[in-house]
Every structure is written in C-alpha cells, then in structure tokens.
Amino acid sequence: MSYPYEWPFSLLKRAAVHHLDLHLELLNSGFTLSDASAYNIQFRGTRPVFIDVLSIVPYREGEYWAGYRQFCEQFLNPLLLVAKTGIPHHAWFRGNLEGIPVEDMARVLPLRARISWRVLIHVVLHARMTANSRRANAAVGDAASKVGRRPMSKAALVWMLSGLRSWIVGLRPRGTGRTVWGNYEQHTSYAPGETEAKRAFVTRYVEAHKPKELFDVGCNTGAYSEAALSAGAGRVIGFDFDQSALESAVARADDKRLEFLPLFLDAMNPSPDQGWAQRERRGFRDRASADGLLALAVLHHLVIGRNVAMAQAVEWLLAMAPSGVIEFVPKQDPMVQRMLAHREDIFPNYHIDAIRHELARRGRIVSEQTVSSSGRTLFEFQRGRGDGR
Incomplete structure (x- = not known):
C-alpha cells in the first residue's frame, strides 16, 4: 500500500x-x-x-x-x-x-x-x-x-x-536535473571491479533467500533493485528522497519492465499514521514489513548526516525485514569525508566494530565482505535473539 x-x-x-x-x-x-x-x-x-x-x-x-x-x-x-x-x-x-x-x-x-x-x-x-x-x-x-x-x-x-x-x-517536473544522488552511479568512490563485488554480494544474498518482497532503502536509481530482481526477488519496493534519482528509478523500471516500485521517503520524517483517528492512512512504520532488506550506503547518512545514534539506526533498519544486507561506509571513504568537511566529527562510535556489535545484539552476522579500497563493508544479517555470529 x-x-x-x-x-x-x-x-x-x-x-x-x-x-x-x-x-x-x-x-x-x-x-x-x-x-x-x-x-x-x-x-x-x-x-x-x-x-x-x-x-x-x-x-x-x-x-x-x-x-x-x-x-x-x-x-x-x-x-x-x-x-x-x-x-x-x-x-x-x-x-x-x-x-x-x-x-x-x-x-x-x-x-x-x-x-x-x-x-x-x-x-x-x-x-x-x-x-x-x-x-x-x-x-x-x-x-x-x-x-x-x-x-x-x-x-x-x-x-x-x-x-x-x-x-x-505534457507536464514535466521542473528542477529535477542533475543532483548529487541522482548522478551517484557516475560519481561513486567505487572502482568498476568493486561495484561488481558489491553486486555479487547482493546477488548471493537474494539467491539464497528468494524474498517475495524486498525493500531497497536508499535505492537511488535502482541498480541494486534490478540486480535483486535478476537474482530471484519477487518484487522490490525502493525508497529514496532524491527527486532526480527517483525519476531515473521509475525510468529503469519502465524500460526493463521490472517489478520495482520507487517511492519517496525521508527517513527522518517518514509518513505518519494520519487521517480520521490517525487510522485512515497508515504510517510508514506500520507498513514497513518485507521479506528482505537492502540498505546500501544509507547508514552514514543517518548517523553522520542526521545525528541518529548507531544503535537506533540499525534497529530501525532491522525492524523492516528478518534478513538483509547493510553497507557500512567508514570515515576514510571520500563520501564520508565530504560530509565531515564542514562540520566537527562528533561521532567517536561510528566505526566498523560498532555496527558488528549492534547487528550481533539483534541477531547474527551471516557474512561480511569488504568491497572497496576505502573499506566499505557489506554485512548480511539474520534478525534473531542476538546470538552474535
């Protein structure tokens, strides 16, 4: 819905x-x-x-x-x-x-x-x-x-x-031309081989779990949503806040006839329960339940970009699906360096051991792989009682 x-x-x-x-x-x-x-x-x-x-x-x-x-x-x-x-x-x-x-x-x-x-x-x-x-x-x-x-x-x-x-x-959107995230695929910190490693990790996860419905939080133009569908996902619902990226994602879904629905989402201000008695239109949290999750290059935007505690960000993501893939982008990565260029680094707990700890508290880490020279790491998680690895 x-x-x-x-x-x-x-x-x-x-x-x-x-x-x-x-x-x-x-x-x-x-x-x-x-x-x-x-x-x-x-x-x-x-x-x-x-x-x-x-x-x-x-x-x-x-x-x-x-x-x-x-x-x-x-x-x-x-x-x-x-x-x-x-x-x-x-x-x-x-x-x-x-x-x-x-x-x-x-x-x-x-x-x-x-x-x-x-x-x-x-x-x-x-x-x-x-x-x-x-x-x-x-x-x-x-x-x-x-x-x-x-x-x-x-x-x-x-x-x-x-x-x-x-x-x-004949109407066309005004002002949704080139944006930072709408052109993300052309301006990432990944080398070509590193992008393939990331895609292969996502593919392995989807092939193993075959989720009927997969959420792609931070879907951008839908490249990894497409990869997930090719690997056997039933359908993908993507979420992003960038207008240009969403328009590109819709075009991708149309051109390739994908079972992929890109939707607007501001993670810091998601759709609430509203309408009559706050029950007429269900909020995002009440509808956010899928069989699998991709959260690629999202965590640093929540923690560093919007000052969300690591524990809360991980908990929010894991609440959406029982298993999935989360990407950790370290501070030495160029994208994070840009975010920290004009502000004080007040994030001593933003490091790879912290996300390992938070994932282990809420389930287990099935596998992890560093996929870039800057240290970007993908984690496949299984939500559970917090039995570690």
Missing part, C-alpha cells in the same frame, strides 16, 4: 492519466466515476491499478463531473506545483490529505504560469468560483457548483477529460 504523497512525480502523473483513461472508457460503456480520489489508485511495479470498483456508477445524461474539484486538488494541482515551481508535492499533499486546494494553488503559481488558458480555467477561475461559492454559502461543495447545476452533455464531459489528459501528459 502506497499513497500519493509518496509517489514520485512520474507515478502521480501516471495515476492521473490512468484515472482519466478509465473514466473515458467507462463513459463509452454508459458508466462514470462518482469521485476522483488519488487514493483509488495503487501500483504493481510502476503500473497503476484502479482499486475502488464501488465508485463506478451508471452515467446519467446531463450530469456534471462530480469529482472535478477532487481531481484538480489530488492530481492536477500537485503535478502543477512540481511542473511550474519545482517544489516537490510530497510534504504539502501529506499535510493536507485531500490534496492542494485550488485557492492555494492559484496563490503560489508564478505569473508566467498563469499565461495559459488551461491554468486560467482549471486553477485561477476555479479558485475564484470556489471563493465566490463559499462567500455565498452555497449548498454545493464543488468549486464549479454553478456549472454543476446545469446539464452537461457527454460530449462536453469527454472533451473536458480528454483536454486534461492531453495537458497532464
């Missing part, structure tokens, strides 16, 4: 197009959709799947699109936020589970973005009609309530849906 505020831009866009395509197909068969909730979509790999069949209802000639405002706030506006301003949609959408209100969207769009008849209709005028409707204490909640009271032909509805589809298909 994943939520729209965890989807990369390209997956949110794909879900929007899927919703519109389904609606158009239903209209051809005499049906329509009673709402336009983004939560009605889930993903198998990067393929959207509609899950709310109860929202499919018979179409009545002349009725307005009841889910128009909902579609704008949960699909269109988050996509426009990214495409027009370069601001990721995740935090805003998560902060308001119903999406980005049309009034707010109209306020944040730059002037140059408003010079578009589509933006004018679906955002600016939409927001104005919403404000007018509320001021008049209108009984109808839809932003286009005045239009909603008039008959709307099926042809007009099809034109509206098709126009939105054409517009959304």
Whole structure:
C-alpha cells in the first residue's frame, strides 16, 4: 500500500492519466466515476491499478463531473506545483490529505504560469468560483457548483477529460536535473571491479533467500533493485528522497519492465499514521514489513548526516525485514569525508566494530565482505535473539 504523497512525480502523473483513461472508457460503456480520489489508485511495479470498483456508477445524461474539484486538488494541482515551481508535492499533499486546494494553488503559481488558458480555467477561475461559492454559502461543495447545476452533455464531459489528459501528459517536473544522488552511479568512490563485488554480494544474498518482497532503502536509481530482481526477488519496493534519482528509478523500471516500485521517503520524517483517528492512512512504520532488506550506503547518512545514534539506526533498519544486507561506509571513504568537511566529527562510535556489535545484539552476522579500497563493508544479517555470529 502506497499513497500519493509518496509517489514520485512520474507515478502521480501516471495515476492521473490512468484515472482519466478509465473514466473515458467507462463513459463509452454508459458508466462514470462518482469521485476522483488519488487514493483509488495503487501500483504493481510502476503500473497503476484502479482499486475502488464501488465508485463506478451508471452515467446519467446531463450530469456534471462530480469529482472535478477532487481531481484538480489530488492530481492536477500537485503535478502543477512540481511542473511550474519545482517544489516537490510530497510534504504539502501529506499535510493536507485531500490534496492542494485550488485557492492555494492559484496563490503560489508564478505569473508566467498563469499565461495559459488551461491554468486560467482549471486553477485561477476555479479558485475564484470556489471563493465566490463559499462567500455565498452555497449548498454545493464543488468549486464549479454553478456549472454543476446545469446539464452537461457527454460530449462536453469527454472533451473536458480528454483536454486534461492531453495537458497532464505534457507536464514535466521542473528542477529535477542533475543532483548529487541522482548522478551517484557516475560519481561513486567505487572502482568498476568493486561495484561488481558489491553486486555479487547482493546477488548471493537474494539467491539464497528468494524474498517475495524486498525493500531497497536508499535505492537511488535502482541498480541494486534490478540486480535483486535478476537474482530471484519477487518484487522490490525502493525508497529514496532524491527527486532526480527517483525519476531515473521509475525510468529503469519502465524500460526493463521490472517489478520495482520507487517511492519517496525521508527517513527522518517518514509518513505518519494520519487521517480520521490517525487510522485512515497508515504510517510508514506500520507498513514497513518485507521479506528482505537492502540498505546500501544509507547508514552514514543517518548517523553522520542526521545525528541518529548507531544503535537506533540499525534497529530501525532491522525492524523492516528478518534478513538483509547493510553497507557500512567508514570515515576514510571520500563520501564520508565530504560530509565531515564542514562540520566537527562528533561521532567517536561510528566505526566498523560498532555496527558488528549492534547487528550481533539483534541477531547474527551471516557474512561480511569488504568491497572497496576505502573499506566499505557489506554485512548480511539474520534478525534473531542476538546470538552474535
């Protein structure tokens, strides 16, 4: 189960197009959709799947699109936020589970973005009609309530849906070009042979355990997720916080038809339990249960980058799966040296014996291998009672 505020831009866009395509197909068969909730979509790999069949209802000639405002706030506006301003949609959408209100969207769009008849209709005028409707204490909640009271032909509805589809298909994320982690594979501290050693270690682990579902925390562009799938993993759910890396990961999954779903995750601020009674949308921790785990080049970001205690970081990772692979990146590695270049080294307990100790406390180390000249070491762990090695 994943939520729209965890989807990369390209997956949110794909879900929007899927919703519109389904609606158009239903209209051809005499049906329509009673709402336009983004939560009605889930993903198998990067393929959207509609899950709310109860929202499919018979179409009545002349009725307005009841889910128009909902579609704008949960699909269109988050996509426009990214495409027009370069601001990721995740935090805003998560902060308001119903999406980005049309009034707010109209306020944040730059002037140059408003010079578009589509933006004018679906955002600016939409927001104005919403404000007018509320001021008049209108009984109808839809932003286009005045239009909603008039008959709307099926042809007009099809034109509206098709126009939105054409517009959304052409949207591109702004400001997700070259980033440090999006180009990580081209700028790692690994020599070619060392990368192969790391890949071989991951492959051996997956071949031995054949996890049906594998988490790849810090998946970056998905290279090791792909390796895990090639080795026999059933499917992989990847997590990263870098927008460019996630877009590259989605492209990899598409190009190679992988059972791989890349999702946005800020480990220091993961999705919480929220909604009605904090039970409507489950938090990351409640859903974070897999058969296997890859946590490659993640630990140093938590401990050194975000000041998380080694014990807590290891405990958080091991809670996700009964077995897996964790990478330890030592202080002498160039990547860690960059992190320490502009701050005081206050991490005396960040060393390889510390991670050995923490893994042994919570289970056992099945195997370990140093895979780089800088001392990067991979640990295969088995979670258990803490019987050491």
